[in-house]
Amino acid sequence: MNRIRELSRILIDGQEVYHNVPKDGGAHTAVAKYNLTDNTLTGLDGTIYSGKSPLNKFTTSHYTQINPQRVKNNNAYKECYVIWNEKHYNMDEWVQGPLHSFIPRNI
Numbered sequence: 001m002n003r004i005r006e007l008s009r010i011l012i013d014g015q016e017v018y019h020n021v022p023k024d025g026g027a028h029t030a031v032a033k034y035n036l037t038d039n040t041l042t043g044l045d046g047t048i049y050s051g052k053s054p055l056n057k058f059t060t061s062h063y064t065q066i067n068p069q070r071v072k073n074n075n076a077y078k079e080c081y082v083i084w085n086e087k088h089y090n091m092d093e094w095v096q097g098p099l100h101s102f103i104p105r106n107i
Contacts (some may be wrong), residue, residue: 007054010095011082014105017041017091019059021066030062055080055091080089 011017013036020027022067032041032049040050041058049057055076063070077091 007038008036010091012036015082017055017058017080018088018098019062019076021062021070022092025044028062028066030058047074071083 002052011034015034017032017034017068019030021030022028030043031039032043038050040048041054042048043058043061047061049055049061051057053084056074057073059076059079063074077099079090081090082094083089084094091103
């Protein structure tokens, strides 16, 4: 499996990334937007996730808020997803599928 982990190679500027945490029989969804200029994710609350693994920091923060017991069992590339043409793709699926059809980068 292709294991691209650099967000600048798999997301476009302004693309939204979603993460769900089970809560009260449903799910609590966090949303962040990708910023290509500084390779960060920015949550809707203004929190900026940067550094080596912004995606993992995003999911860890979400778990800390909603279900702190689960923070250590975090797999950001399986749990986060993007929506493209009304379909949900986790980050691993995204790298293997639709990503290749529209991002004009050599990945």
